[in-house]
Amino acid sequence: MRLTHRRSQHRGRPAAVVATGAVAALVLAGCATAGSDDDADSEGGGDGPVSLRYQSLAFQEPTIQASQEIVDAWNADNPDVQVEYVQGSWDSVQDQLVTQFQGGTAPDVIQYESAAMTQFAEQGYLADLSGSLSEEVTSAVPEGVLDAVTVDDQVIAAPTLLQSYVVFANRGLLEEAGVEVPEGETWSWDEFQAAAAATTGGDTFGVGWGLAEPTATMLSLGMNFDATYFEGTGEDVTIDVGEEELALPERIHAMAYDDRSLDPVSITQSGSDVMTGFLKGKYAMTVQGSYQAQALTESAPADLDWVAMPLLEADSAAQAANPQTLSVAAESPHVEEAAAFIDYFMQADNLAKVAEGDWLIPASSDAAEVVSTDTEGANGWSTILAGGQYLTKAPFQSATNYPQWKDQIATPAFQRYLADEIDADQLATELTEGWESVSGG
Amino acid sequence: MSVGTVTTRARVGQYAALLAYVAFLGFPLLWLVATAFKSTQEIALGASGFLPEAPTLQNFGDAIRRADLVEAGWNSLRVAVASTILTTALAMPAAYGLARFKTFLRPVTLGWVLVSQVFPTILIIVPLFLILKQFDLVNNLVGLTIVYVVFTLPFALWMLIGFVANIPRELEEAAAVDGAGRLRILVSIVFPLLRPGVVATALFAFIAAWNEFLFALVLIQDPAKVTLPLTLSRFVGAEGQVQLGALAAASLLATIPSLIFFGLIQGRLTSGLLSGAVKG
Amino acid sequence: MTADLETRPPAPVEAPRTRRGAGGRDAWPLLLPALIPVAIFSVLPLLQGIYLGFTDSRAGLNQVTRFTGLENYGDLLDYDLFWTSFRIGLVWAVSVTFLQFATAMGLALLLHQNLRFGWLARILSLVPWAMPPVVVAITWRLMYDPNYGPVNGLLASLGLGGDTNLLGDFSTALPAAIVVGVWAGMPQTTIALLAGLQGIDESIHEAAAIDGAGVWRRFRHITLPQLRPVIVAITSLNFIWNINTFDLIYVLTNGGPGGRTMLPMLFAYNEAFRYGNFGVAAAMGNVMVLLIVGALVFYLRSRLKPAEE
Structure with missing residues (x-):
């Protein structure tokens, strides 16, 4: 009975089915148009203005804003070449670029860093920019930095900003421990370590150092101790881990486990996690990428008097120049226009604006001058800009398999060494054998 | 109900165990909710007090103001709704065909259900990527x-x-004797009776699409087209200061749709899973 | 599921029914709209994926892919990191599956008792199931956060340290991740087992109780054997799902620290989408399928045999 009743009740059903189908079609159509709109943009019409997609990795508010202002200014000046700002992210950029290049959906203008771009250049994905950048721009970039973006005599990217590692200190805690803020352009490692020991006590550690991703720090700051790691270029690169290479890891290890002046927990954390501890007064000093100065100016509590210490120096104050870069996808239909936009981005005033947002050193000396005038050296800028002269090309940047070695071999090996799981000899062995297996296989 | 008398001591033990389960299952959820209502400062100070000292909606505001989050939510919603409608529309007739007709496709389909569970997505995703690229x-x-x-x-x-x-x-036979055509039978008899199953299927499809991560990670690269789980995952890794409060608020918001739908279907999903698991 | 319908002999009198019962082709218009897309977008890619595992396919503009036979597999034999990752995957999958089962069994038995507040546990146990895995991972990152999370405080109050970065420390990362895996997967296991429990005929229990069998004996000799099909099904599925876990770990630890939580799916993903070695990644997938199927066959044979005897 009930069932027959139901049957009569559902006479109107076909209409419902049709309606459902229609809705599905509509929703899909909605997605489809949303998709094709953007595609149309990136192709650029035959007659209409050329459109370029610029994928930016800016992540701090002022830098995002500065990048967008540059895009807006360009678009206003160049009605025929319109640039669309696309927001990317440092965390996913590697996977994203592999899929984008493979899928033919790469943006026209790509931001990344030189060490990682080498691989894409060798896979043929990047356009050669030699000759596309103006003399004015290239002449302002130091030779060593320009080298870092040259692969097989092709300029694969324009170097934009450079990061250096800086010691930020809590002046109050230093004074309590009777440590004076050093003058001068550099600060020796021995003094740094002594200051760390002096400020350690109670709940406070002398240093918090976020080394969850240790490889870049080790290879770059290791140059303080003349660590080179690699020799050769491209596929024929050999590794040598000796005394110079082990010097930095050993010093950090000693600070964490012998002096106990470096919080071992901080080693397992990211730089920004450690920064949180620094803001809370847990650490007297912290070693960070210079860009963290932005976080400090932004969110340091009023009673925290922080200072950027002079650059660390051992055998030298050298650090690796691994510049952020802007490249053009080889498959972009508008390589020329994209290169022109990059040239515009590199103009001293523009680059300075971006650098100021991120507390990074502009690759162009003209831009660095602008930054120096704008900021008057305050908020750590004098230290950071002074570091520019010490940045040089490091051999690891020419090693094609560096990204894989970094992920699979070096990062775990350094992490284990810093967690006191293996000793320095084992570290050296792992780094060396790992390189041979990665580059051989 | 269990059989026999249960001693008081056993009862106490049972309640203690139940309490432990409730704590284990519930505490992380409460922590997520509490975090979403804490001020940035409270979180930064690491004061691990459980309840927010001064509950604030600030984080929800921050989360919603992030344009990418709203856009991602809208993308997720469109994809989830479209795939729900399509899945249901295709599954209804097909399930009927498989249940009522003898065809070699039946064991093939059921076999595929199992095979598709065993094969890791990584094996499928690269070729799928290349096939989709052609289209x-x-x-x-x-x-x-x-x-x-x-x-x-x-x-x-x-x-x-x-x-x-x-x-x-x-x-159906009675209707056929009455002279009803196949389509009529399907539309006016079978589909209405299938309604509980259809509801369950639709909601299952919605949740699956709403929560999915790996396919979206590989197949969608344009930041304007990413779905909610992708945006959330990038929120976590963001360099600089991670805003835990806003992250918690966004996560909470992202869970609500699937939670509601899940509440609606859980009974049916269970019986569906079980009828398959036990008898299939 | 529908065995009764299949085996029913066709009644000769009713012409329309024989037509429908016998003619599989009549079902095609109903089936094909669903099955063709499945064939194009999932069966075909799967077959291609298996084939890809025998080629040198890799990222690069205008790369030519060549068939290389078993070369990838030879390389994999020497690829220690892959096997390390596979071992981690096994530890992860076996522990998570076992703990999911054990905890879920306990909870299901409790819920079956109709305790007061049982509803609360029941509802709570559903939430992790509905949450996007990405959100599960975020939730637990908040729990484990060394500055902010409550887990360290809890451990400290139990006198168990409490000053470690649980997801960043070599010895604790995998166990900490396993807890998350259990938390995320326990709910559906509980519900499946609970449904199974409710399907057991109470009269068997009553009879055994009258015969003087204690709680434990009744559990071992009645409940467990009766539940066997559900247990085998749900643990097998859990094992497959666990060893193929990706999103949870990707957000929780991304394989770190030092690869200690590098599950094989994540490893293969990196091989394909970070380093661009598609062929090698597919070969890893093939190897994993073989090993998973092998493990399952072994497990199912050992579990199901006694039931047949």
Whole structure:
């Protein structure tokens, strides 16, 4: 009975089915148009203005804003070449670029860093920019930095900003421990370590150092101790881990486990996690990428008097120049226009604006001058800009398999060494054998 | 009910165990909720007090103001709704066909349900990427929708076949004797009776699409087209200061739709899963 | 599921029914709209994926892919990191599956008792199931956060340290991740087992109780054997799902620290989408399928045999 009743009740059903189908079609159509709109943009019409997609990795508010202002200014000046700002992210950029290049959906203008771009250049994905950048721009970039973006005599990217590692200190805690803020352009490692020991006590550690991703720090700051790691270029690169290479890891290890002046927990954390501890007064000093100065100016509590210490120096104050870069996808239909936009981005005033947002050193000396005038050296800028002269090309940047070695071999090996799981000899062995297996296989 | 008398001591033990379970299952959720209502400062100070000292909606405001989050939510919603409708529309007739007709496709389909569970997605995703590229469907929400439909269908069929089998065949035969055509029978007898199963299938499809991560990660590259789980995952890794409060608020918001739908279907999903698991 | 319908002999009197019962082709219009997309977008890619595992396919503009036979597999034999990752995957999958089962069994038995507040546990146990895995991972990152999370405080109050970065420390990362895996997967296991429990005929229990069998004996000799099909099904599925886990770990630890939580799916993903070695990644997938199927066959044979005897 009930069932027959139901049957009569559902006479109107076909209409419902049709309606459902229609809705599905509509929703899909909605997605489809949303998709094709953007595609149309990136192709650029035959007659209409050329459109370029610029994928930016800016992540701090002022830098995002500065990048967008540059895009807006360009678009206003160049009605025929319109640039669309696309927001990317440092965390996913590697996977994203592999899929984008493979899928033919790469943006026209790509931001990344030189060490990682080498691989894409060798896979043929990047356009050669030699000759596309103006003399004015290239002449302002130091030779060593320009080298870092040259692969097989092709300029694969324009170097934009450079990061250096800086010691930020809590002046109050230093004074309590009777440590004076050093003058001068550099600060020796021995003094740094002594200051760390002096400020350690109670709940406070002398240093918090976020080394969850240790490889870049080790290879770059290791140059303080003349660590080179690699020799050769491209596929024929050999590794040598000796005394110079082990010097930095050993010093950090000693600070964490012998002096106990470096919080071992901080080693397992990211730089920004450690920064949180620094803001809370847990650490007297912290070693960070210079860009963290932005976080400090932004969110340091009023009673925290922080200072950027002079650059660390051992055998030298050298650090690796691994510049952020802007490249053009080889498959972009508008390589020329994209290169022109990059040239515009590199103009001293523009680059300075971006650098100021991120507390990074502009690759162009003209831009660095602008930054120096704008900021008057305050908020750590004098230290950071002074570091520019010490940045040089490091051999690891020419090693094609560096990204894989970094992920699979070096990062775990350094992490284990810093967690006191293996000793320095084992570290050296792992780094060396790992390189041979990665580059051989 | 259990049999026999239960001693008081056993009862106390049972309640203690239940309490432990409730704490284990519930505490992380409460922590997420509490974090969402704490001020940035309170979180930064690491004061691990459980309840927010001064509950604030600030984080929700911050989360919603992030344009990418809202956009991602809208993308997720469109993909989830479209794949729900398509999955259900395709699964209903197919489940009927598989349950009522003798065809070699039946064991093939059921076999595929199992096979598709065993094979890791990584094996499928590279070729799928290349196939979609040929149809110009990479980096495209339509492509993502198709993928979701295709990967939800086997399980949806598995669930629905059970529901079809429970519809007495006599009803259809009676209608056939009355002279009703096949389509009429399907539309006016079978589908209405299938409604509980269809609801369950639809909600299952919605949740599957709403929560999915790996396909979206590989197939969608344009930041304007990413779905909610992708945006959330990038929120976590963001360099600089991670805003835990806003992250918690956004996560909470992202969970609400699937939670509601899940509440609606859980009973049916269970029976569907079980009828498959036990008898299939 | 529908065996009764299939085996029913066709009644000769009713012409329309024989037509429908026998003619599989009549079902095609109903089936094909669903099955064709499945064939194109999932069966075909799967077959291609298996084939890809025998080629040198890799990222690069205008790369030519060549068939290389078993070369990838030879390389994999020497690829220690892959096997390390596979071992981690096994430890992860076996522990998570076992703990999910054990905890879920306990909870299901409790819920079956109709305790007061049982509803609360029941509802709570559903939430992790509905949450996007990405959100599960975020939730637990908040729990484990060394500055902010409550887990360290809890451990400290139990006298168990409490000053470690649980997800960043070599010895604790995998166990900490396993807890998350259990938390995320326990709910559906509980519900499946609970449904199974409710399907057991109470009269068997009553009879055994009258015969003087204690709680434990009744559990071992009645409940467990009766539940066997559900247990085998749900643990097998859990094992497959666990060893193929990706999103949870990707957000929780991304394989770190030092690869200690590098599950094989994540490893293969990196091989394909970070380093661009598609062929090698597919070969890893093939190897994993073989090993998973092998493990399952072994497990199912050992579990199901006694039931047949």
